[in-house]
Amino acid sequence: MGKIIEADNLNFGYSERLILKNISFSVDKGDFLGIIGANGSGKSTLIKLMLKILIPFSGDIKLLGENINCFKKWDKVGYVSQKVNSFNGGFPATVEEIVGANLFSKIGLFKLPKKQHKEMVYHALDKVNMQDYGKRLIGNLSGGQQQRVFIARVLVSEPEILFLDEPTVGIDAKSEEAVYCLLARLNRELGLTIVMVTHDIGAITVHANRLICLGQNGLFEHKPEDGMTNEFVSELYGFGVNLHIHDCKNCRK
Amino acid sequence: MLSIFQYDFMQRAFIVGMLIAIITPCIGVIIVLKRLSMIGDSLSHNSLAGVAAGLAFGLNPVFGAMIFSVIAAFGIERIRKSFPKYSEIAIAVIMSTGIGLAGVLSGFVKNSASFSSFLFGSIVAITDFELYMVIGLSIVVLLAVILLYKELFYITFDEESARLAGIPVRAVNFMFTLLTAVTISIAARTVGTLVISSLMILPVAASMQIAKSYKQTVVFAVVFSIMFTVSGLYISYYANFKPGGTIVIVGVISLVSILFYNNIVSKVFLKRLVKPDCQKY
Numbered sequence A: 001m002g003k004i005i006e007a008d009n010l011n012f013g014y015s016e017r018l019i020l021k022n023i024s025f026s027v028d029k030g031d032f033l034g035i036i037g038a039n040g041s042g043k044s045t046l047i048k049l050m051l052k053i054l055i056p057f058s059g060d061i062k063l064l065g066e067n068i069n070c071f072k073k074w075d076k077v078g079y080v081s082q083k084v085n086s087f088n089g090g091f092p093a094t095v096e097e098i099v100g101a102n103l104f105s106k107i108g109l110f111k112l113p114k115k116q117h118k119e120m121v122y123h124a125l126d127k128v129n130m131q132d133y134g135k136r137l138i139g140n141l142s143g144g145q146q147q148r149v150f151i152a153r154v155l156v157s158e159p160e161i162l163f164l165d166e167p168t169v170g171i172d173a174k175s176e177e178a179v180y181c182l183l184a185r186l187n188r189e190l191g192l193t194i195v196m197v198t199h200d201i202g203a204i205t206v207h208a209n210r211l212i213c214l215g216q217n218g219l220f221e222h223k224p225e226d227g228m229t230n231e232f233v234s235e236l237y238g239f240g241v242n243l244h245i246h247d248c249k250n251c252r253k
Numbered sequence B: 001m002l003s004i005f006q007y008d009f010m011q012r013a014f015i016v017g018m019l020i021a022i023i024t025p026c027i028g029v030i031i032v033l034k035r036l037s038m039i040g041d042s043l044s045h046n047s048l049a050g051v052a053a054g055l056a057f058g059l060n061p062v063f064g065a066m067i068f069s070v071i072a073a074f075g076i077e078r079i080r081k082s083f084p085k086y087s088e089i090a091i092a093v094i095m096s097t098g099i100g101l102a103g104v105l106s107g108f109v110k111n112s113a114s115f116s117s118f119l120f121g122s123i124v125a126i127t128d129f130e131l132y133m134v135i136g137l138s139i140v141v142l143l144a145v146i147l148l149y150k151e152l153f154y155i156t157f158d159e160e161s162a163r164l165a166g167i168p169v170r171a172v173n174f175m176f177t178l179l180t181a182v183t184i185s186i187a188a189r190t191v192g193t194l195v196i197s198s199l200m201i202l203p204v205a206a207s208m209q210i211a212k213s214y215k216q217t218v219v220f221a222v223v224f225s226i227m228f229t230v231s232g233l234y235i236s237y238y239a240n241f242k243p244g245g246t247i248v249i250v251g252v253i254s255l256v257s258i259l260f261y262n263n264i265v266s267k268v269f270l271k272r273l274v275k276p277d278c279q280k281y
Ligand SMILES: Nc1ncnc2c1ncn2[C@@H]1O[C@H](COP(=O)(O)OP(=O)(O)O)[C@@H](O)[C@H]1O
Pocket: A014, A015, A019, A037, A038, A039, A040, A041, A042, A043, A044, A045, A046
C-alpha cells in the first residue's frame, strides 16, 4: 500500500505562537483517519496545511508521494469544509450546478459542460442518494442534504483522497449517521482514503480504522479498536465528557 | 409606434441602451451574489471624478471616467483584503474618495452643463466616437463574461473550493474587477453615473425573485434589463422625460410588482405550502 500523505515534523502558527509543534504522521491508501481534539487545538489548521491553503513554517508534506510544493494533481484531492453554517443559503444555484462546478477545471477554461459531464454529476449525486434533487435550489434543502451535495461535489472529480472538516456539525442525528455510513461505504467500496475532523468520538471510533488526537502535548495516535474511555476523552478535551456510544447497525459490515 | 426610429439619435440611443442593458446585469449578478451591491455606486462616483478631471484638463471625459473607475475598483479590492468580511468599509472609503474628488475637480470645469449631463447620462446625445467605444467595449465585456461564465459562478459561490478545484481564482477576479470598472465607466456616459448602479442591481433583484437556478438568474436578469431599458426609452421619448431616470423608475416599479405578486398573490391563492425554514441559520 502506498502512502497517500506523509507529514514530517510540521511547525505552524498564525503568529509567532506555534499552534502545531513537530507534527508527524502518515496516511496509507484506503485509510479512514479520524482527527479529534478540543476546539482550537489546530485540527482545521492541520487540514489546511495538507491542502496548501496554509504553508508550514518548517517541515515537509508529501501528497501521493510528491512534495506538496510541486504537487499538481489537486483534482485527486477533495475537501469538504464546514459549509452548512458558512455558505450563503440564499444563493440561487441548483444542486446540479453546484456539483458540476468541480468539473470545471476538467472541462477547461472557456469551454461549456457537455452531456457526459451532466452524467458524471448525476453519477456522483447517485452515490450520496441525492439523484432526485438535481434541479432543487441548494438553499431549499436541509442541512444534511446540503452536506451530501457538498460531498457529491468533491466526488464528481473522482478524488483519491477526501478531507472533511467537521462535516456533521449542525445536522440532525439521523442525517449525521447517513453521512458516516456514506463515508464508510465510499471507503470500503471505492477504496477512497478519508481524513476527517470530528468531535463525534462515538461515531468515528466505529468507522475509522485510525484515529489521531491533537492535544496540548502534540499529536498521538490511538487505536480505535481499543475503544474510548471517559477518562481518555476528558483528558483530551480538558473537562468531564461522557461518551455516547454510537451504534450504526445498518452500515457496519 | 416605430416612428421614433426615424431619428438617428433614437436609433443610437437604442443600440447603446441595449448593449448596456445586456452587459450591466451580467456584471450585476456576480456583484449582488458576492454581497457587494453598493460597489456600483462607489465606482460610479469615481467615474464622475474622472469625468470632472477629463473636462477640467481637456482629456476625453469617458476616458477619464475609465481610468478613475479602474483605479477605484482595484483600490476596493486592496482595502477589502485588510478587512476580510467587511467589504462595506472598502466600498464606503472609496465612495467617499470619489465624491470628494468629484466635488473638488468639478470646481475646475468651466462648462457645467456638460458635467451635469454625466449625472443622468445623455444617451440620446452621444458622439460617433463614444458610440463606437461603447459598442467595442460592450462586446469585449460580453465575450469575457460568457467565456468566464462557469469560473465566475464557482468563485462567487465558494472561492476557496474554486481555488482547490484548479480555477485560476486570482486571474479571474482580476479580470472581473477590470470588467466591472469598464462597464461602469461606459455606462456613466450613457445612462448616467447616478443611475448605473440601479441598472446593475434592479434586474438582478427582480430575477432572483423568480429564478430557479443560477443560469436562470443570469438569463432573466438580462431579459428584465432589456425590458426596463426599452420601455424606459419609449416612455422617456413620448413623455419627454430623462431616459436614465425613466429606465430606473420602470425597473423599480417592475420589481415592486414582482415582490407584490410573490408575497400577496401567491400567499392568497397558493396558501404558502412551504413554511419558512427556521433551522437554516
Ligand atoms: N486565521 C486565523 N488567524 C489567527 N489565528 C487563527 C486563525 N485560524 C485559527 N486560528 C487559531 O489557531 C488555533 C487553531 O485553530 P483551528 O485549527 O481552527 O482549531 P480547531 O479546528 O481544532 O478547532 C486557534 O487557537 C485559533 O484561534
